[in-house]
Amino acid sequence: MTQRLLRTDGEATRARILQAAGTLMAQSGFAATPSKAIAALAAVDLASINYHFGGREGLLQATLAEAHRHFISEEELRALADSAQPASEKLRALLALLAKNCVNASSWHGRALARELGNPSPQLLQMLQAQVPQKARPVLRILSEVSGIPPHEPALLRCAVSTVAPLIMLTVSAIGIPGPAQAVREMPHEVIAGHMYRFALAGLQAVGQAWAQAGGKK
Template identity: 55%
Template sequence: MSKPRRAIRTDGEATRQRILEAAGELFAAEGYAEATSKAIAARAEVDLASINYHFGNRNGLYQAVLAEAHRQLISLVDLRALAGSDLPASDKLRKVFERLVERSKEESGWNIRVLARELLAPSSHLKVLLQTEVLPKIAVVKQILSDISGIPPEDPALIRCLISIAAPCGMLLVAGRGAPGPLGDVLQMPGPALVNHLHTFAMAGLEAISRDYGKSTDLPSPKPKAARVKR
């Protein structure tokens, strides 16, 4: 009688996910240096061998946690599907803002906290995250911004636009709900109003930079579509 391979794969994936969740919670709460493999195994109710089997070692586990945290924030599959859709480029950018604002307003899960820890105190593992998760997503977003502005994706002008647009979203995500001061005030805004502000501000900036880019290169600069104000 053949072995139930499908069940074995399912059980293995469930164990892997349980380890990821336990590790994510401990790394977020205590940091990479303090969260031991033994503590993670105990929280996940597995033995140490299971961690090594699924992730190779503690470094591999931490890198998998960072990658999973970033995927929960916004996945490359979803971004590519959005970029390949028939929506106007301006609407694609709005959809990105909707996703990030939605995440910023959720109860702070381990994924945001573990990413915040890594960004505030970068380790060598950040380079792996950049290569595997961040840079491929940046390439997709840059193409959307290029379609809006007419600026080539690798031009420094567009990269500066990307940073200017992404930075406020990053601040909102790291701050999370309940943040004091101006960030907390912004996060109290209704989601659609916050999305509309970020989108309108980004579109105005892209239009201005696109216009300046056209002048500096002596080329006609396509006018970005005006941001639609949703009330």
């Protein structure tokens, strides 16, 4: 019982530190956020950061991983790709979830990632190298089902970039960068998701048709 309580307390402390780091990082970026400020907001001492994360760099990597997981987890993506839904409905569900999380103003996750994308740290690059390939596989499977282009074809990779790029723009605009993306962020996420779905579906089908007509050589 004592070990279980200690484990639970430790998990709660770790989560509180992550929340504090993410909240402050979303405001001004991790580089400009002192560890003392994170510890104060989390109501812990600096030793707790070292204990749970092995230091400041470990905390940054964990915060970025949590921010990336927030948008959609690998488990969610695999479940969606493996589902018996029609391919178009898988695409609709994928974009609906991503759009909702991208424009969630009450969440620190998008703003924290946006700060890092503007000035990438080694920890961001490490996180992306570790997580993106794993998440890309089920996404490519869904796009392949919609377009008819095999997952290993370069044409499908271009489709993936075209599908994801608007989401990246919405994420980066989370820190208040003026422009069209900022105006779109203020729209209901259902409207954004519906537009992205129709745009992506038409594009995937058109590219898939062109790829097939060219004998799979484009």
